[in-house]
Amino acid sequence: MSRAVRIGLAALLGAVIVHLVVILLFPAIGSNDVWSAMDGEDANGRFAVLAQPAPATAERAYLDPMMVHAVCRFDHLDEAPVRIVAVLEDVFWSASVFDRRGRNLFSVNDRTAAAPLDLLLVGPADLSALQREAAAVLEQSVVVDLAIDSGLVVLRAFVADPTMLPALRAMLASADCNAPIDRTPVPEPIVVTPPAGEVPAETPPVPAPA
Amino acid sequence: MRPIRDLALAVVIAVALGLASAAVAINQRANAGAATFGPWVARTGEAAGQADPYARAAAAATIDLPLGTAEGLAFAADTDSRGRRLDSRCTYTIAGRSLPARLWTINAYDGAGLLMANPSGRSGFHSRNLVRAADGSFTIAIAASPQPGNWIPIAGDGLLLVLRLYDTPLTTGLAPTDLSLPSIERGACR
Numbered sequence: 001m002s003r004a005v006r007i008g009l010a011a012l013l014g015a016v017i018v019h020l021v022v023i024l025l026f027p028a029i030g031s032n033d034v035w036s037a038m039d040g041e042d043a044n045g046r047f048a049v050l051a052q053p054a055p056a057t058a059e060r061a062y063l064d065p066m067m068v069h070a071v072c073r074f075d076h077l078d079e080a081p082v083r084i085v086a087v088l089e090d091v092f093w094s095a096s097v098f099d100r101r102g103r104n105l106f107s108v109n110d111r112t113a114a115a116p117l118d119l120l121l122v123g124p125a126d127l128s129a130l131q132r133e134a135a136a137v138l139e140q141s142v143v144v145d146l147a148i149d150s151g152l153v154v155l156r157a158f159v160a161d162p163t164m165l166p167a168l169r170a171m172l173a174s175a176d177c178n179a180p181i182d183r184t185p186v187p188e189p190i191v192v193t194p195p196a197g198e199v200p201a202e203t204p205p206v207p208a209p210a
Numbered sequence: 211m212r213p214i215r216d217l218a219l220a221v222v223i224a225v226a227l228g229l230a231s232a233a234v235a236i237n238q239r240a241n242a243g244a245a246t247f248g249p250w251v252a253r254t255g256e257a258a259g260q261a262d263p264y265a266r267a268a269a270a271a272t273i274d275l276p277l278g279t280a281e282g283l284a285f286a287a288d289t290d291s292r293g294r295r296l297d298s299r300c301t302y303t304i305a306g307r308s309l310p311a312r313l314w315t316i317n318a319y320d321g322a323g324l325l326m327a328n329p330s331g332r333s334g335f336h337s338r339n340l341v342r343a344a345d346g347s348f349t350i351a352i353a354a355s356p357q358p359g360n361w362i363p364i365a366g367d368g369l370l371l372v373l374r375l376y377d378t379p380l381t382t383g384l385a386p387t388d389l390s391l392p393s394i395e396r397g398a399c400r
Contacts, residue, residue, distance in 0.1 A: 007216050011223035018228020023235065026267040037273045056320065056327035056366075062274045064374050065325055066315045066336050069275070092313050092376060096278040107278025109377050111312075154275050158313060158376070160338055 035100040035152060038071055047072045047155065047175045052165070067156045068168045072177035074121065075150040081122035081130070083141060084153055086175035088117060091168070092158040097121060097144060099151045106144050113142065120181070121146055121153070136182040153177060236267050247391040249293070250285035250373060253277075282311065282376040288369075290394040296369035300399040301353035304371070306392030308346050311375035313337055316392075318352060321368015328363040335360055353397075 041048040047070040053060040063069055074082045084095070088110065095117055096107035108117070120141035122130065127145055130138055155175055157168050245252040253276055277284055289295055290302065304316070317334030318326040326333045335350060341360055342348045351357035352371075354364055373391065380389070 003216065007220045007223070010217070010220035011227065014221060014224025015227035015231065018225055019232045019235075022229060022232035023263050023267045026232075026236065034273050034275060053325050055325045055331070055333065058322075058324060061319070061324045062272070064315055064372075065317060065333055094278070094281040094376070096275075096281060098275060102274050102276065104276050104278035104281075107280040109280045111377065112280050152275075156281065158336075160336070 033100045034098060034102040035073060035150065038073055038152065041071060043071045043073045043152075045072070045074070045178045047153075047172060047177050049169045049173050064156075066159055068159050068165060068172060070155040070172035070175060072153045072175075073150070074153065074177070077121060077146060077151070078123045078125070078149050081120055081126050081181060082153075082177070083137065083179040083181050084117065084119040084121070084175070084177055085179040086117040086155065086172075088115070088155075088157065088175075089168075089171055091160070091164075094156045095119065096154050096156075097146065097151060098154060099148050105146065105148070105151070108142070117175075118142060118179075119144055119153075123147065123149075130183070133183055134185045136184050136186050139186055140182065232267075235264055247285070247389060248291050249287040249289045249394050250391045251287070253284045253286065277374065277376075277381075279381045280377070281381075282374060282378050283380050285373045285375075285391065287371045287373070287394060290396045292396070294396060296371070296394070297399065298354070298364045298366055298369045301351065301355075301357075301397035302369075303395045303397060304350040304352065304392045305395065306348060307390070309337070309375060309391070310378055310380060310389060311337070312377035314373065314375045314378075316350065316371060316373045318362050318364055319370040319372060320366050321370065323370060326362070326364055326366075326369075328365050330363055332362070334362055350392075354400075 038048070041050065050060060050063065050069045050071060052068070053063050053065045072084070086095070090110075092110060094107060094109040095113070097105045097119075099105060108119075118141045120137055121144050124145065124147060127143065155172050157172060159165055159168055287296070296302070298320070313336065315334060315336040319333075320326055340348050340350070348360065350360040350362060352362045352364055352369070356363075371394065
């Protein structure tokens, strides 16, 4: 094997390794995370309504200009759960949970979620504690089990016409990213057992349609 | 000395080649595996946290809040239906029928991926303000000069179209077998 071939093969093998290491490590070292991109917004523990993407502007260029967006950042989800409550009007809206790197982990829209929007973001340890306590919040909220410490909740609402924008921005601004969590136990359901010997009346059979 | 020099040369080439190929893969958004419908490339792979490594790396390189499963699916097109790169000096006609979504929007971006700047301040249409033909089909003209009907004015360099389908069965794998996203036909060029 000639010297050039040996160098070439070693370089190729090394290049493959470097390529794979960069691709696999990039999400961990990349500083362009969407969490940090929201540093300028007052979005810690409350919803900040983002400015609409403007023409020829890099900021927020990734957002649909026909949607209005609100972002709430949460941190230390491993220490305490976060409850989101929002009363949203009869437009297309959606809510989603992102990790720091902008991966969409959970989403609902106005048809898949019951109104009002009520999400409980909870880590695995807190979830089992709440389940042991039979906390009332588990009955009220949609439980989102997340194995992350920090992330973002994003609300989107459809802006059919620019004149609707102020009302929709106010609607998203009123969403609560720090709603109280009711940990009181749910009372045991009262089970009524019919007295022995008494057969519950059956509903008469429905006559077959002609 | 020679083996050490050879090793150093191999390492230098390996690092350069590895970094360059990784940069290319990340910049091209690693379209491998992304669903394409004609000129439209789906921005998938990031939903529900089930991203492949290339999509994850690309997501880390670009700030984005991608649509989730319950929200919808975004598609980007930088070529026309015949595969020619979109050019803001040309006129284009987007033609389509009803799309499998509760709501959809289409917007024009410039070559840098920024929302298209134009005096009217209108960068696109949505499924509820679009003028349609009696049979439900629609056409959108993309041109620098005024056009009758649905017109998206464009200017400057480069052109990228982004189609976002909201609340669509595509995200749950229930894609209609005859899914056809709008065609992009090139007209006259300046």
